[in-house]
Amino acid sequence: MSALSANTDGLRRRRAVNRLMEAIATAAAFAAVVVLGIMVVSVARRGGAAIDLNLFTKTPHPFSFTNQPSGLANAFVGTAVIVGIATAMAVPVGVLSAIYLNEFARARVAFLIALALDVLNGVPAIVVGIFVFALIVVHHGQSALAGSFALSILMIPLIARATQEVLALVPQATREGSLALGVSRWRTTLGVVLPQTIGAIVTGTTLAVARVAGETAPLLFTSSIVGDRLQWNPHLALASVPLKIFEYSESPDPADHARAWAAALVLISFVLVASITARALAARSRRRMGLHR
Amino acid sequence: MRTRGVISTVGLALVVTAATAAASLAGTARQSATNLRGAGSSFVAPLVAQWQSNYKGASVDYNPIGSGGGIAAITARTVDFGASDAPLSKDEFAACKGCVQIPWALSATSIPYNLDLGRRLKLSGKVLAGIYLGQIKTWNDKRIQALNKGLKLPSTKITPVYRSDNSGTSYNFTDYLSSVNATWKSKIGVGTNAKWPAGIGAPKSNGVAAAVSQTKGAIGYVDVAYAIKNHLPFAAVQNAAGQYILPGNVGIKAAAATVSKVPSSNAISIVNPPSSQRSAYPICTFTYVILPLKTSKAADLRKFVFWALTNGQQYGPRLRFVPIPNKVLGASEKTLKRVHS
Amino acid sequence: MATTSPSLARAAELRRRGRFHPGDAALHGVTLVAALGAVALLALIAWKVVDQARPAMHRFGLHFLVSNTWDPGVHQVFGAAAFIFGTAVTSLGALLIAGPLSIAIALFLTELAPRWLRGPIGTLVEMLAAVPSVVVGLWGILVMGPFVANHLEPWLKHTFGFLPLFGGDPSIFGLLPAILVLTIMITPIVSSVSRELFLGVPQDLKEGALALGTTRWEMIRGVVLPYARSGIAAALILGLGRAVGEAIAVTQVIGGNVAIHWSLFRPGDTLASRIASQYQGATTKLQVGSIAYLATILLVFSLVANVVAQAIVRKVARRQPLIR
Numbered sequence: 001m002s003a004l005s006a007n008t009d010g011l012r013r014r015r016a017v018n019r020l021m022e023a024i025a026t027a028a029a030f031a032a033v034v035v036l037g038i039m040v041v042s043v044a045r046r047g048g049a050a051i052d053l054n055l056f057t058k059t060p061h062p063f064s065f066t067n068q069p070s071g072l073a074n075a076f077v078g079t080a081v082i083v084g085i086a087t088a089m090a091v092p093v094g095v096l097s098a099i100y101l102n103e104f105a106r107a108r109v110a111f112l113i114a115l116a117l118d119v120l121n122g123v124p125a126i127v128v129g130i131f132v133f134a135l136i137v138v139h140h141g142q143s144a145l146a147g148s149f150a151l152s153i154l155m156i157p158l159i160a161r162a163t164q165e166v167l168a169l170v171p172q173a174t175r176e177g178s179l180a181l182g183v184s185r186w187r188t189t190l191g192v193v194l195p196q197t198i199g200a201i202v203t204g205t206t207l208a209v210a211r212v213a214g215e216t217a218p219l220l221f222t223s224s225i226v227g228d229r230l231q232w233n234p235h236l237a238l239a240s241v242p243l244k245i246f247e248y249s250e251s252p253d254p255a256d257h258a259r260a261w262a263a264a265l266v267l268i269s270f271v272l273v274a275s276i277t278a279r280a281l282a283a284r285s286r287r288r289m290g291l292h293r
Numbered sequence: 294m295r296t297r298g299v300i301s302t303v304g305l306a307l308v309v310t311a312a313t314a315a316a317s318l319a320g321t322a323r324q325s326a327t328n329l330r331g332a333g334s335s336f337v338a339p340l341v342a343q344w345q346s347n348y349k350g351a352s353v354d355y356n357p358i359g360s361g362g363g364i365a366a367i368t369a370r371t372v373d374f375g376a377s378d379a380p381l382s383k384d385e386f387a388a389c390k391g392c393v394q395i396p397w398a399l400s401a402t403s404i405p406y407n408l409d410l411g412r413r414l415k416l417s418g419k420v421l422a423g424i425y426l427g428q429i430k431t432w433n434d435k436r437i438q439a440l441n442k443g444l445k446l447p448s449t450k451i452t453p454v455y456r457s458d459n460s461g462t463s464y465n466f467t468d469y470l471s472s473v474n475a476t477w478k479s480k481i482g483v484g485t486n487a488k489w490p491a492g493i494g495a496p497k498s499n500g501v502a503a504a505v506s507q508t509k510g511a512i513g514y515v516d517v518a519y520a521i522k523n524h525l526p527f528a529a530v531q532n533a534a535g536q537y538i539l540p541g542n543v544g545i546k547a548a549a550a551t552v553s554k555v556p557s558s559n560a561i562s563i564v565n566p567p568s569s570q571r572s573a574y575p576i577c578t579f580t581y582v583i584l585p586l587k588t589s590k591a592a593d594l595r596k597f598v599f600w601a602l603t604n605g606q607q608y609g610p611r612l613r614f615v616p617i618p619n620k621v622l623g624a625s626e627k628t629l630k631r632v633h634s
Numbered sequence: 635m636a637t638t639s640p641s642l643a644r645a646a647e648l649r650r651r652g653r654f655h656p657g658d659a660a661l662h663g664v665t666l667v668a669a670l671g672a673v674a675l676l677a678l679i680a681w682k683v684v685d686q687a688r689p690a691m692h693r694f695g696l697h698f699l700v701s702n703t704w705d706p707g708v709h710q711v712f713g714a715a716a717f718i719f720g721t722a723v724t725s726l727g728a729l730l731i732a733g734p735l736s737i738a739i740a741l742f743l744t745e746l747a748p749r750w751l752r753g754p755i756g757t758l759v760e761m762l763a764a765v766p767s768v769v770v771g772l773w774g775i776l777v778m779g780p781f782v783a784n785h786l787e788p789w790l791k792h793t794f795g796f797l798p799l800f801g802g803d804p805s806i807f808g809l810l811p812a813i814l815v816l817t818i819m820i821t822p823i824v825s826s827v828s829r830e831l832f833l834g835v836p837q838d839l840k841e842g843a844l845a846l847g848t849t850r851w852e853m854i855r856g857v858v859l860p861y862a863r864s865g866i867a868a869a870l871i872l873g874l875g876r877a878v879g880e881a882i883a884v885t886q887v888i889g890g891n892v893a894i895h896w897s898l899f900r901p902g903d904t905l906a907s908r909i910a911s912q913y914q915g916a917t918t919k920l921q922v923g924s925i926a927y928l929a930t931i932l933l934v935f936s937l938v939a940n941v942v943a944q945a946i947v948r949k950v951a952r953r954q955p956l957i958r
Contacts, residue, residue, distance in 0.1 A: 018849035022746055028738030029747070029755055032821060036762045039818075042777050043769065062342055096668030104662050105669070115944060116673040122872075122940035123679060123933065124879025126906050130929050131679045134686050141371035153679075156672055184655035214766020216882045220910060225332045225372060227354025228345070236328075242768045249772040249886055250496065252503035252523045257776060264769045275764045276757070365916060384918065450803060457890035457911055459706060486706035493807060493901045494890035496911050507779075507806055 040268070047265025050258035055266070060228045060244075072263055074230045078238030082144045082223065083213055085234060086151035091205055093152075094159030101160070102167040103189055114164070121157035126217040128153050133221035142237035147223035151215060155208040162204020166197045199285040203278045210274035214267055216242040241267050327351035327593055333363015333376030334461045335498040337398050337580045339518040341376070343608035344601055351593050359497055361459020361485050367392065367583045373590050374598075375583035378461025379485045380560030391586045393632065394559050395625045396579040397601050399549055400614045401540035402465050403517040404576075405505050405525035408432065408447065413539075415440045417531040418473030418565065418575065424512060425453050425470065426477065427491030432510060440531070449510035454501050457494030459485040465578040466514040469564040473575075514576075518612040532575040534568040544574030545615045555624035579621065584632050591634035598629055680933060687930045690923035698927055704892040704908075706916070712924035714931060716892045720902040721932075723809055724884065725877040727898075728816035733870055736821050740828035741854060756829070763822030771886035774815045779806035779887060782814070787899050802897030807889030810898040812907075815883045820873040827869035831862040831950070868946035875939035879932065881906035905932045 058071035097117070101110050132150040140146070170193050178188040223237040231238060241263050248260035328351065331341070335357035345353045358366070360377035367375030368389045381394055404421065406414055420436055423429040429436055433446040456463045464485045471478035481487050495504040498519045505513040506525060517540040520527045529537035538544045551566045551573070559581070566573040582598055602625055606616040617625070684691075690698065690712065701713025743756050787804035794800045835858050843853040859866070881904075889901020890911055903911075905928045916922045 014849050014852065018851040021851040021854075025738040025742040025746055028735050029742040029759075031735070032739055032762065032825075033755060033758050035818060036758060036765075038777075039765065039770070039773050042773055061346075062338075093668050093672060096665045097672045099661075100665035100669040104665060113669050113673055115941070116676050118944050119937060119940045120672065120676045122875055122879075122936055122943075123676070124881070124906060124936055126879065126881040126909055127679065127683060127929050127933050127936075130686070130909065130926065131682050134682050134926075135678075137371060138369055141369075153675060156675075160672065184658055186655060186657035186661035189661060210764060214768065216766070216768045217910060225330065225354070225356035225358065225366065227330070227352070227356075229352060229354065236330075242766060245768050245772055246882060246886070247499075249768070249775050250503055251499045252506045252525075253499075260772055264772055268765060268769055271764050271766060272761055275761065279757075279760075361916065365922075388919075452805070459912075459916065482709075484706070488703065488705040488709075488892075492891075493805075494892075496885075496890065504807070 043261060043264050043268055046258070046261035047263075050262040051265060052262075055259070055262050059230055062228070070259075072239075072241065072244055072259065074226070074228065075239040075241045075244040075263065076266075077230060077232055078144065078223070078226070079213065079241045081232050081234055081238055082147045082151065082219070082240055083209060085145065085148035086155060086212060087205060087209060089148060089152035090155035090159055090208065091201070094156045094204075094208075095163050095201060097156070097160045098163035098167055099189060099194070101164050103193070117157045117160050120153070121161075123153075124217075125154060125215055126220075129218040129221045132218065137222055142221075142223055142225050144223050144234040144236065144238040147219045147237070147240070148234070150218035150222050151212040154212050154215065154218065155205075158208040158211065159201070159204045162207070163197060163201050166200035167193065170196055199281060203282045203285070206274050206278040206281075210271045210278070213274075214242050214271055216246050219243050220246075328354065329374065329590065329593060329597055330354045330372045331363075331374040331376060331582075332356040332358050332366045332372045333583070334360045334378050334580055336360070336378045336400070336402075336460075336462050336516040336578075337376050337614075338498075339516070339522070339612045340398050340400075340605075340609055340614050343612070344605050347608065348597060348600055348605070350596050350600065353597065357497065359456075359458040360461030360464070364389070364459075364583065367585065370585065373588070374594060376580065377583060378578050378580040379464030380558065380581060381583065386558075389583070389585070392583050393586060393628050394581040394583050395598065395602075395628050396559055396561060396617060396621050397582045397598060397625060398580045398606075398609065398614050399545060399577070399617050399621075400580070400609075400612075401517050401545050401548075401574050401577040402462055402469075402514050403520040403527035403540045404512065404514055404530060405502065405520045405527045406512040407505050407507075407509055407525075408449070410444060410446075410526075412444055413526065414444075414528040415531065415537045416528045418469065421530070422470045422474035422477045424451055425455070425489070425491060426474075426480075427453075447510075452508050452511040453489075453492030454504045454508070454511050454513035455489045455492055455494055456486070456496070456498075456501060458496045460497075461485060461578075461580065462498065462514060462516060463487065465564065465576060468562060468578075469576045472565040518614070521613065530575055532568075532570070532573050533565060534571045534573075536571055538572060538574045540574050540576070540613065542610055542613060542615050543572055545577050545613065547571075547573035548575070548577040549579075549615065549618050549621075552618060552620055555621055559624060559628060561621065579617070584629075586632055587634065588632065589634055591632050595629055595632055599626070602626065602629070680937075683926055683929050683933055686926035687923050689919045690927040693920060694924075694927075698924070699931070702892075702894055706912075706918075706921050710918060710920050712921070712927075714905070714928055716894050717903050717905045717908050717928060718931070719894045720809065720812075720888070721878055721904040721906070723898075723902070724812045724816055724888075724904055725874055727809075727813040728820055728877045729870060729874050731813070732817045732821045732824055732873060735817070736823075736825035736869070736873070737828050737866065739821070739825040740832055741858075743825075743829055744832040745850065745854060745858070759822055759825055762818065763826070767819060767880060767883040768886075770815055770818055771883035774811060774883060774887045775806070778814065779811055782806065782808075782811050786810075791899075798896040799898050802895075802899040804899055805889070805901070807887060807901045808899050809888065809902050811887040812884045812902075812904070813898070815887055816877045816880060819880055819883060820877050823876055824869045824873040827872060828862070828866055831865035831869070832858055835861045864946050865950045868943040868950070871939050871943040871946070875936045875943065878904075878939070879906055879936050881910040885910045905929075 054069045054071040057073055058069050059074045061068045061070040101113050128150050132146055136146045178192045219240050226237050226239040245260045245263050248256040338357035341355045360379050363375035363377050364385055366372045431448050431450055433448045438446055467483045467487055471483050495501045498515050501513045501515045502519045502523045505511045529539050531537050547570045548563045548566045561579050563577050565575045698714050700715050702715035703711050703713045705711045743752050783804045783806040790800045839857050843857045884904055885907035888907055890903050891901040909925055909928055912925055
């Protein structure tokens with residue numbers, strides 16, 4: 001009898017500890033959700049109050065005495081140009097690197113290249129900014145192109161990894177079948193293997209775009225000396241949304257804060273929609289390829 | 294066949310890229326006509342903003358990254374003109390390889406503070422130095438109380454705010470502190486940045502104004518236009534004649550009236566004017582545009598800077614920028630003529 | 635994974651038979667250039683940053699790392715000690731909070747949550763990673779800062795004020811807001827890596843433990859955590875690397891002060907934050923070099939952290955078959 005009661009006491013204690021731990025874990029998860037919720041609600045509430053058509057159609061007018069309506073049109077255009085060019089730079093390099101990694105490289109070389117790409121992914125964005133500043137800006141001045149180059153450095157590892165992961169999933173039989181039919185190597189790779197991966201490449205690119213659209217540090221040294229005019233010439237430094245948010249966040253003017261919240265709302269909406277879309281596409285294509293989580 | 298699909302996608306992408314490139318190159322041709330890019334002092338940014346909207350001879354872009362940034366940018370020729378409240382040092386002149394500095398505006402550094410007092414605070418140079426040296430720590434210190442008889446000062450801690458970036462306003466302020474306090478002069482000295490013994494740093498004039506308005510008991514130094522724009526109360530500072538003066542147009546004009554001869558480098562210091570100027574505000578400064586002597590945009594730059602020196606001055610007084618005195622205007626114009634292509 | 639020998643042998647055979655296409659060589663060449671380019675980029679970044687730092691390295695040498703001074707004025711003496719201290723305090727502090735928090739979240743998502751809840755909550759936590767750092771910083775200055783200064787720090791001072799950590803006066807800028815902001819930023823990374831690890835623990839090991847009568851927590855403590863131990867270490871190192879490299883959100887809330895003191899309420903600065911606030915305005919070669927020297931320290935640290943984490947991740951992946 002005593003053994004049984006001792007067992008029950010021990011069991012009760014263990015169950016209590018279990019319940020406590022489960023409660024802590026649940027609380028942690030909800031804490032994360034709550035913090036995210038508070039942040040998003042702050043941005044939504046304050047940004048929503050300040051958002052209007054002017055934000056997209058007018059340019060900034062600091063120190064204006066006539067209270068002209070102002071907005072961030074130049075920043076939205078600038079970000080579109082900079083991110084667009086960065087994508088055009090990063091996709092070829094990322095995809096081609098992944099093709100080499102998966103189709104041509106021997107095991108040891110592949111290991112080293114993959115490691116290098118993963119390490120490149122971890123280089124702080126601000127160091128990338130200094131690098132591009134020292135490489136390009138010191139000699140040619142600031143420009144959207146320099147900013148795009150900096151952002152593309154951040155995108156390449158993400159795109160390469162996404163492409164490489166799906167290339168590895170294409171069955172070897174597909175390749176061998178094509179080669180056995182006499183199709184040359186390059187046509188096999190480009191015409192048979194690659195088309196199956198287009199979906200994943202689009203997904204990886206979308207995620208990379210979502211990541212760099214909000215990056216501030218690389219643009220701080222490469223595309224920050226900008227005017228208030230609407231410009232899209234990539235040889236000049238162009239305004240960008242994250243830099244404008246940064247600038248307005250350090251201002252004491254509540255009107256600047258309102259504009260910062262509104263721009264943050266647009267930015268966060270874009271990034272979240274892009275991320276969710278990319279992940280939904282990825283899940284769908286994974287299902288189509290017959291793999292389940 | 295699959296290959297055709299991939300090739301056509303790639304081809305389409307190339308066409309789109311080529312079209313974008315063509316469009317942007319066309320944009321280049323159209324827009325580089327008369328575009329002047331400048332960067333530097335956030336002190337003069339409010340006035341430059343007025344010039345940007347009122348000058349019709351070119352499109353002027355300006356980014357207020359701080360005087361240090363402006364000097365660095367024009368030295369690297371990443372901009373067409375730089376702006377700084379701090380005159381270039383000998384090393385900076387050498388690094389800039391053939392630059393000139395031209396005083397083109399004149400204003401003052403105000404001392405904003407975050408206290409509910411009911412009446413304006415009075416400060417002296419010695420007290421300011423003591424605060425920024427960390428020797429005077431609370432507002433009800435008897436040294437501050439002595440200047441403000443009849444005003445009950447709280448026991449709140451003083452948080453001095455300084456510019457964390459390389460700033461011409463810092464140069465002006467440390468110039469003033471060095472001239473009124475020997476300890477400051479020997480220990481810290483004058484500069485666009487310094488080894489600030491006490492307080493917190495904030496970047497750019499905006500940052501200082503923000504830090505002061507958000508921290509109870511804070512005190513800072515910032516271009517008077519920023520203090521006014523952000524409704525910060527600023528102190529009346531005692532000048533050499535013993536008078537407590539505000540950084541208004543009268544005080545600035547009186548300080549600038551002390552300039553008798555402009556040195557060949559155009560570097561003028563008007564802090565702590567002598568007691569003969571009874572209504573002078575003691576922390577005023579000229580601010581300079583820095584131009585390369587040889588530049589392809591010489592004609593456009595000369596036109597713009599000349600306009601700024603003459604017509605442009607009318608937009609100043611509302612922002613507490615006083616038109617530059619004739620002696621300085623003459624020197625500025627003479628230097629401007631040297632800029633050629 | 636590289637192609638296996640059958641395909642290579644096949645291609646070699648085709649070549650011998652004269653069916654060799656120059657297109658193969660072209661593709662091989664172009665992709666090789668791309669891959670080497672990406673790798674070369676890494677080396678180029680390291681070289682260029684160190685190259686920029688040379689004037690400061692010559693002048694200050696290794697003493698730079700322990701010298702607590704930043705005088706860009708007349709004397710031009712620079713040292714990184716205050717920023718190394720700030721980086722260490724903020725990153726380790728963030729890891730101290732985010733580590734257990736993220737592991738708890740990962741455990742919740744893999745073991746405890748009902749199946750219908752796992753997807754949504756998991757997505758929400760990942761969305762936290764998608765919030766740009768400048769927006770976190772904006773929220774940090776305007777919403778979290780006043781809360782910290784008016785509520786959190788006074789409470790901490792009231793309750794734990796005897797600790798030097800919580801001495802000092804509450805302010806909206808300081809090391810504590812920086813720690814909180816960094817915690818928000820690294821939690822998603824650590825928790826998503828941990829989540830992958832926990833999903834990889836073999837089901838039969840877990841079920842075996844439960845069949846022996848352990849409670850869920852005992853199973854987690856006895857089976858899941860030990861199994862995933864090295865992976866968790868990698869996740870924590872990745873999180874640390876991210877925290878150390880964060881410049882924007884930190885510079886917005888930390889106050890930019892060059893000082894070493896124990897109070898978390900006082901402002902300070904980190905390596906990344908100082909680079910962000912000073913780089914553009916640096917005029918002398920020595921100041922630019924000193925800032926590049928800071929970047930070098932940052933780069934060395936994040937490279938080491940990254941390589942170590944990647945090595946651990948690869949070792950773990952080899953041990954576990956890929957379950958996708």
